[in-house]
Amino acid sequence: MMFLFAMISFVTNMAAPFGNIWGHQYPWAGMLGNLMNFAAYLFMGIPAGKMLARSGYKKTALLALVLGFVGLGVQYLSSVFGADITVFTTHVEETNYLGETLPVDLPVTLNLFVYLFGAFICGFCVCMLNTVVNPMLNILGGGGKKGNQLLQTGSSLNSLAGALTPMLVGALIGTVSSRTSMSDVAPLLFIGMAIFAVSYLIISIARIPEPGLERAKADAAAGKVTEKGKYSPWSFRHFVLGAIGIFFYVGIEIGIPAELNFYISDSSAAGAGVLVNGAAIAGAIVMVYWLLMLVGRVASGAISGKISTRVQLLVVSGLGAILVLIAIILPKDNSFDVPKFIYNPEAKTESILADVGLPTSAIEQFKANPEAFVWSEDYDNPETPEVEHINLRARLYDEAGVQHNDAAQLLDTPKLPVSAILLILCGLCTSLMWGGIFNLAVEGLGKYTEAASGIFMMLVVGGGIMPFIQHSVLTPAVGYMGSYWLVIAMLLYLFYYAVVGCKNVNKNIPVD
Template structure:
């Protein structure tokens, strides 16, 4: 059982893991821009347009624990290879949706628009083929995430160095996530009802090619296997659920996903809403909102990069406490500052001299805070788990379903106003602050975590 790779092999392994981290974002962020094509096909129905994105994240719920078990049974390397193969299949199925079933009507969807006018339109077979492809790709990114997070933490030796690698990997993830929608936009051009899903086929082929090359390279790379059971069925005397700091960290990841998505998502609606409850942005509100929210994701890239440089000397716990506290302050200020207090949108973001509430600026600054939370929480929650780390990684992947929290925030926004809904985000941030201060301490150090201890029973 290989646990410590030689230095050169370690560097190659780190580079491969960084590459995989970037590919996770590439596959995930294909769903939203491709969804805009379907939205136009379906008379501007945003719900159907976002179904691919939902299928992508729903896969995490089903694949999280099985992926963790795969790490134990077949190891990190083989799990990653299977994930890359699944990714090729998922992208190919999405390609098939551009040529198969384009004329076959499966059902008719009816809805009522904002003016109360009922509309209906056919949904063809190729849409369901696309959703299947998005779901399969969700399996791929869940498996890759399950591999890359504990592996980077392991290659860094855990602690500060482990978190440092996680943050650098996260920075590449953010960069890939920022570039992917731009590439899709270049391929689509001017979006209209005549735009077909086939417009993004070049990007799907690129993804298939990258996965294939990554599969070949990874096949020859030595990856440490600290928890490999060599195919044996093993039952441990404990599990990740027996560690308090891990359980609290799992809850923290669930809330984190809700925070990361909820802040920019609700802000987008807030700025684009021209009703009395909205921000009242004058001009092309949707374009302005998109430009402002894009800066939030840019700040996430900046924050992860900066954290990567300082994490070798600043602990995950200190960083989590600092960013949670700062985000709470920023959001509370955003809630209370009157929306009539505005600032001009920089010309490089939007030409036209638009004004947006100062609250929006405070909210996008939170991107600097949320950027380091995933890596920090994961690093703290698996510290001291030893042989239980692989199983814990799978459990963490399930918690990506925390993306449901923005739906609750949206319901609060409709009932009580956009800014009021951010109190939910404050509450979730308060939990992360508690986790950094108290909950992240391992109080279960008496549980044996070494593979050499006699509590792993062959079945």
């Protein structure tokens, strides 16, 4: 169960960094993969809960692993099929290497829709895995503080996988350019498919407790008739408010690092000010967010036996709102140098210039005096005489998205706004929320727990809807940092839930 928790984050956290690839080709497509991933929860949440109650944890988990394998395979298929098939054409403005902004017809090709279909299938997978893992860990822990403790321990592996995924994607794609495609991240997709295959073999031979099936058999043996239709998880106010809380929470957890990823990767004036290799830097920075979630969940796993879930949720939701508020208020010029272990400008510049087509001697000449270097539009490399007349200005723009007049900045150490640190620290806060909300919302539900888990999974669709609203609606209107006001509003709702909404006021409903 702990391992399956890790796979949930591995698959989910591919969507945002993959979005950098598609967003570079189609400005409106950056969060579509994430949206499709979470939209699957809306369709699969309740069916997954019913399947869990009818077929048990093991069969539900096995089917989820098959869907995960297929979903990643379809995403890989988008790198080899459909790029030459135009579905429709849109009209956009593009800037060329001369700095000219020109209207162009942009063909939207079939491979985008192949990728989105794969992301949708992966959404079915992670929805079903979530439906299995969360109630099982809560049951194994006996509910209450111990149940939350086990959930937080399992969530630690989830955070570790979440930390590694954007870092691996960033390392594979580096600077997003017109040449970047899904084929660049194919190794990660193959690794994921292999893990799903091995997981299937392990789960198929493992013994997994089936409390729901055992209870149904015992009721049937005793001749007990199950009363249907009178009550459901929706009959419990604290569950309904908790389900809304999960909708908002997943939007918070995904929205904070996803928008930060876009912010750092954007080399324009609207972005964080990182000129080159923004995707790799963003991946490394976002990795710290997920690592802090790991730290928070390990800490929560250690203290949850002593400190109540309600108190933990109260503290982290309030602290998270304060951190995001300060991040919004701080001006962008309050910045710090990116450490060299994350990004080495000299080494990266050498790599970029080699890809542009410059020989070693010319690269050393540029490094010695970048301002005086001549970026010819008709350059002949003495080391490759068979390649004639290289347009260095165009190649530089294609490889790094940099105008030749700004090339000297390649050697500068990039800076990031201090706001990025504050948003990363929110990982400590979000780390405790999922297990806390789930634990509080299903407390006292008894036989309705499996159905409640399915409903919870349906509302995880918030992880697709809210970040999509943040990125596609609010960011164009109020900027990257302004979009985080939505995150503050959602955090304040969770604060309310911890104070008032989590109390079970329906204890008169029989749950045995």
